[in-house]
Amino acid sequence: DSGVTQTPKHLITATGQRVTLRCSPRSGDLSVYWYQQSLDQGLQFLIQYYNGEERAKGNILERFSAQQFPDLHSELNLSSLELGDSALYFCASSGLAGGAGELFFGEGSRLTVL
Amino acid sequence: GQQVMQIPQYQHVQEGEDFTTYCNSSTTLSNIQWYKQRPGGHPVFLIQLVKSGEVKKQKRLTFQFGEAKKNSSLHITATQTTDVGTYFCAGRIPGNQFYFGTGTSLTVIP
Numbered sequence: 001d002s003g004v005t006q007t008p009k010h011l012i013t014a015t016g017q018r019v020t021l022r023c024s025p026r027s028g029d030l031s032v033y034w035y036q037q038s039l040d041q042g043l044q045f046l047i048q049y050y051n052g053e054e055r056a057k058g059n060i061l062e063r064f065s066a067q068q069f070p071d072l073h074s075e076l077n078l079s080s081l082e083l084g085d086s087a088l089y090f091c092a093s094s095g096l097a098g099g100a101g102e103l104f105f106g107e108g109s110r111l112t113v114l
Numbered sequence: 115g116q117q118v119m120q121i122p123q124y125q126h127v128q129e130g131e132d133f134t135t136y137c138n139s140s141t142t143l144s145n146i147q148w149y150k151q152r153p154g155g156h157p158v159f160l161i162q163l164v165k166s167g168e169v170k171k172q173k174r175l176t177f178q179f180g181e182a183k184k185n186s187s188l189h190i191t192a193t194q195t196t197d198v199g200t201y202f203c204a205g206r207i208p209g210n211q212f213y214f215g216t217g218t219s220l221t222v223i224p
Contacts, residue, residue: 001155033215041216043157043202056211090156103204103212104148105156 003027011043012102014114019050020054021109025072025093031055032074034066036089043090049074053074086113118205120215128223133190135218137203144208146179146186151217152199160188193222 003026013019017063025032034046036059045058049068060066063081068074083108088110119138127133137146143162146206149157163179163186168176176189186205190197200219208211 002158042216043204045211048211058211078193092157102159102162103149103157105158107156 001061001113002104002106004091004093004106006089006109008109008110009107010112012112012114013081015081015083017038017113019081019083019111020078021078021089021091021111023074023076023091023093023106025074025091026095026104029093029095029104030095032072034060034074034076034090034092035092036087036113038087041087044058057097066114067088076086081113083113086111115194118203118213118215120203120218122218124219125159126131126221127193128222129147129195130192133220134195135149135185135188135201135220137188137205139184139205139213142183143205144183145206146183146208147204148186148188149204149214150199151202155199157202162205167210170213190220193220195222196224206219207216 005024007022030051033048035043046060047066048056052068063079066076088108090105090108092105094101121136135203147162148160151157161177165181168179174191177188178187200217203215206212
């Protein structure tokens, strides 16, 4: 158990819809990262937050947005969903701001867009 | 953009054989991490290398960081079925994020 909690574990929705994925980092970790993993693909970095502020942005689509709340949990919002958005979305947390520390991954949220 | 490449993408070995995966970056890295993802699981941190030419061992696993800090390797001696999974390297550019490699999927045939 990494200590990172993601909900929901599975989500099935239709094209054009909007979903929200939630992540609670390990106790005490201020950094939260979001990654997308498509079938047989690597981990694509989407975005990082540190203590409520956006720290770095990767290959995140404009249809996607995220935020980190004062209690440090984070949400990833995916809108106008397309078939290609079907993937496993991982949240990871770290105790360090600069991306230097070990990442602790949650179990992921599997999104299926039909 | 920055890319961290890993080879091979897939590797099938007989149990007891050795396995190596290689990670290459076009840019000098400040450090590199390795993760293992079991089938159906999430990535789990294995190790971090920081120094040029650094070598670290964890039982049957040997990790190396190149002298130029642009490449790294993970070698598993005498593979076991418990080694099955995808191994990712994650290279960090100074002042930037970790960029994950494409991963090497290891299958161990009993």
